[in-house]
Structures are given as C-alpha cells and as structure tokens.
Amino acid sequence: MTTIHEVADAAGVSISTVSYALSGKRPVSENTRRRIEDAARSLGYEPDAGARMLAGRRTHIFALTEPLRADTHAPTHMAFVLATAVAARRRGYDILLLTDEQTADGMNRVAASRLVDAILVLDVAPDDERAAIARTVRTPTVFIGIPDDPDGLTCVDLDFEAAGHLAVDRIADAGHRRATLLGQTEVSYRRSNFPRRLLRGVQDRSDERGVSLSWVTTGAVSTDPAAVRSATEAALARGDRAFIVHAVGDVHEVLLRTLDAHGLRVGEDVSVVSAAASFDTSALAVPVDTIPLIPQQSCEVAVELAERHLDDPGTPPQIHLIPPEYHSAGSIAPARE
C-alpha cells in the first residue's frame, strides 16, 4: 500500500505539501505540484479512505436510501439510482446503498457513525417515515421527491403541477374541450406523492380552461394492458380526442395501438401528450409530445444541494422544483367540431 509519506519522499517534499497539492486546498507552486502528481501517479497512490474520514471532515460517501417495495417500477427506479451514482461520482462521492426495511435504522446508523457526508432519499412516500429521521439527524439529507409534510426538509423534484398545466394548455390551445388523463396505477396514488401533484395540475388547469376531464388509473398494482385498452375505448366513445398520459412505457404502447386499431392518427385525428415520462418516448412507435421527467436532472440537483449543505451548513432547507419542458413531436391535433 502506498502512503502519503512515500509520495512525499519521492517528490522530495513534506507530507502536508502532498496533501495540499492533491486536494488543492492550498496554493502549491506549479513545479512541485507536478512533481507530486507524477510521483502519486507512478506509485499508484490513493489516499487511505479510513484515515481521510478520521482526519478530515468528509467521508466522500453519500448514502442512498431506497425502500424497494413490491410495486416499485424497476426500470424507473434503476434509472434514478444510476443517475444519482453518476452525479455523485462526478463530484467525487461514492454511493452507499441503504435498502430494504432497515432504511430507518440505516439512516441513523450511517449518521451516528459518520459513515457518510449526506443522505439522499429516493422513492419518497407521502407519509414517509424518513422525513422524521431527516429532521433529527445531523447529516444533511436531500429528498428526491416530496413528502406531504416537507417542513424543514430539502427536496428536489420536477414541478409536476406545472407539468400538468403545460399539458392541458397545449390541448386546450388546440381547441379540445374534452380530454382523458391516463394515469398511473392505483397503488401509486396512495404510495407516492407526485402522481397526485400532476393530477391536481391537470385538474386545476382543465377547470380554468373549460376542458372536461376524465381520469382513469391503468391497473391496480401493476400495469394492466386490458384496462388501458378499455379505458381508451371508453374515452373515444365519450368523444374524447385528447389524451394526457402519465404512466410507464407499456401504457403508451397500448394506447397507441388501440388508437391505431380504431383508425385514428395521432397528431391528425387525436392528440396525445406524455407527461412526466421518465423513459425514452422517442422509442415509441409514433412520435409523441413529451414533458420529460429526466432523472439525471433531479439527481444532479440533489447531489448539488447536498454538497452545498456541506460547504455551508447554514444553508436553509428548500424545495427545489424543476420547471417542466415541453418537447413537441407533432402529436397535437386541432380539435374538430
């Protein structure tokens, strides 16, 4: 194992100069810094994690809590985990997994043992028990998602309400007086907070714009293609020619197939908007206007907020809402009377 002493010897300087040269926390002459960096590289020096944690103020590790429930949508979840890991790594942090039932104990444990610099919370529930823990723990905690009572918490999330407004506006602008919201599974409206926020945004703006809105869920616990198909057909029978979809990719596919089976062309006979989609909608059979939910965005901001709290512990808690973007793909059709 290479230590800082060996690097110091090789470069002909003291260990403190090595430390400062590598951390950049103190100006070091260009010349000696290069000698040090060369020595470190050729010796394969990597600071001892334990020593660094003990002496320094940082562990360079973030905890990521994720209470993998049975109804968790695996692909979406994985996208968030990956995005978090990448964003953290880019800033020099590793991710420690706090999974399963023990997330509550886990949070206390990693905080008390000073194993991590901050805690990132994924898959936030409306009445999330981790909210209370976050308030008692000294370790800075950032929620990716928003619980019902976010008081005193730092949270990041897409502005789902604004996304709902945006979707309805485009449809109303095209002249539609009726629309259907193909929502998530039933359980997600109980287990999560964001589907309700999008729903509220869609409902409120529909009221304002005089759009008659129908809302349907797309399965009990997991997506049910048959339910999606019959819901679509019912909507068509009602005369709805505008669909806002807030659901996984499969739902989009069933919707598009059903519309096609009825001879309706997206963007000409019928309007479709995908709201807060966390998957790649460009892979769908038909181009669909999308208000994307980009995990990379939320996770990047979360890591950023966490680090800001470390640099300046006085930073007040805040809710960071990411403004939605509208990506047109020609799937809005003018309403026909």
Place this chain on the structure above:
Amino acid sequence: MTTIHEVADAAGVSISTVSYALSGKRPVSENTRRRIEDAARSLGYEPDAGARMLAGRRTHIFALTEPLRADTHAPTHMAFVLATAVAARRRGYDILLLTDEQTADGMNRVAASRLVDAILVLDVAPDDERAAIARTVRTPTVFIGIPDDPDGLTCVDLDFEAAGHLAVDRIADAGHRRATLLGQTEVSYRRSNFPRRLLRGVQDRSDERGVSLSWVTTGAVSTDPAAVRSATEAALARGDRAFIVHAVGDVHEVLLRTLDAHGLRVGEDVSVVSAAASFDTSALAVPVDTIPLIPQQSCEVAVELAERHLDDPGTPPQIHLIPPEYHSAGSIAPARE
C-alpha cells in the same frame, strides 16, 4: 457525537473493555458487559466509521459492481442487488455501489484506498474485463456468475448445466421424444454466460435421452411477445408437446396463453418446465414446474465466501455451483403417441 470514551466513563470501565465488549473479541464478564451495552445504547453510541477503518483491519463495506447495460433486465437485476444488500447487512456489511461505466477504475480505486473489505461482481459477462482486475487487486473479489475464463477467481452461481439436465430428464421420463427450449433474448447469449450453460445442459442431456430438441430465442434485445407466440405455434405444428422455458415472466405468460388458445391444457396435453427462473412462478396463471434460480441463495453464498476470504486470506479460489432443485406443480403431462 458519542465516542468510546464517553461510553467507557458512563460504564466505569476503560475504553478497551468497551471495544472488546462490543466486538466480542475478548471475554467480558456478564455484569460489565451489560453495563457497557446499556451505556452504549442509552448514549446512542455507534463506532466512528473512519476510526474503525483506520485502526482495525476492516471497513465493514463491500463494493458491488454492476455495469448497468441497456439490455439489463431491471427486475431481475434489482432482485440481485437487494439480495446482496440484505445478505451483507445481516453480517454487518454495507454495500457501496460501483456503477458508472468505469467500474474497472472503480474497482482499482476502492481497492487502493482500502474503502472496502471485498468486491462483489454482478452481471458477469463471458469476457468480463473485471476478471483481469480481480486477479491483480489485493481486495478479495467474488463473482456472482461465471466468466469464460474463471481461472484464479472465486465464483458463485446456480449449476445451470445440471438444471438443464434436470429439466430434460423430467420431460424424457414422461415419455416425450421431442421438446422445445424457449430461451432468452439473442443478446443475452452473447452478453452472458449462464444462458449458454443452461442451453448446453439441455442439449447434452437431450442427446443422451434421445429427445429431439428445438431451440428458439425470444426476442433480439428485449422480449418480443409476437416472437414467443409464433415460436410456440411452430413448435406445436412440429408436434412438440414439451416446453422448457428459460426466460423472463412475460415469456411464460405468452406461452401459457398461446397453449390455452389452442385448447391445450398444461399438465394434461402438454408439458411445461421453467428452468432457472429468477421470478416468482407461482404468480403465473397456471402452475408450472420450476427449477428456481434464487438470488438470495447465490448472494448469500457470495457474501459468505467474501467473509471467509477475509477471515482466512489463504482460502483458495473456487467455483461454487449451487445444485438445482426441482419444484413440481403438476405441469408435466405424459406423452401421447
């Protein structure tokens, strides 16, 4: 922050006694041990992670490398991650995620910095670059899966060949002379090793038992229901009445629906065996004989092997094959001539 000194004071002993009492590495009288445990609990003492890493020999962290590819089957992958985390935690280890594309650099980094006690490798490819790194690194490494050249590596996996034998035997015992293997996606036969091992087991034993075997993949990159249906119908047209399925849950469902649509009853007119299924086959519409691939099993063994290497660094590399089990559910039908 509570330190070991405060616990020692509260219990009226020296810090070394506290350390030994809590680690159990030295006998401590029942009386004082209880006093110490009480003090530790009431003070909320948790050993400082950095200090423990520096002074002791262990970090109590395992790295888990997972090169999340686009074709990764998210639910299966999550099951393995979760199982690993649970098994590790049960033995007092946390899981550090090594996920970016640069898992190779990550392995070297956590090894050089002594951040982790061991490395667990998930989603092993035939020509996995991590094999070479594992051989050079000091940190004990355990593969959950087997690369093409496992020389000098410690690996754990289900005995896929034996699973293939088992499946064919049951079908041959029932008198079938023809069978179809519904396999994985095409890409997985290139990207992974285990589908080929199962295939070989099925082929070899089919030859031995005089079973005429057909093998089909079930999609290019991801599962294609249409391909599964047409493959099933082609098999039926050939006269095959026995199916071995090595694929995700969706494939099973399409198969069962197709059989049903042809008026064939599983267990009476046609035989179905699910081989190396990592999901819960009891949730299928029809009970199906299953040779399960239980992530908990592999991951438990992996963690066990990792810890054994820590306790006894001399432990030689080994490939640990988990013998398959056959769970009957009445889906084997006697062959009709």
Place this chain on the structure above:
DNA sequence: TTGTATGCGTTATCAA
C-alpha cells in the same frame, strides 16, 4: 477479567 499505551494515515493548525 480488565487496563495502558501505541499506531493506523490523513487533514489542518500553527510556524516559518
């Protein structure tokens, strides 16, 4: 059965 004392490899403070 318990206590004392050393060292782990850094970071950061104080000096120069």
Place this chain on the structure above:
DNA sequence: TTGATAACGCATACAA
C-alpha cells in the same frame, strides 16, 4: 510557498 506536528477515535498488543 512550504514544513512540522497535533489531533481524529478506535483496535489491539502488551501488561497486570
């Protein structure tokens, strides 16, 4: 711009 050195909190070898 650089160096010496005192923590950091614990595990463990050595003593008692």
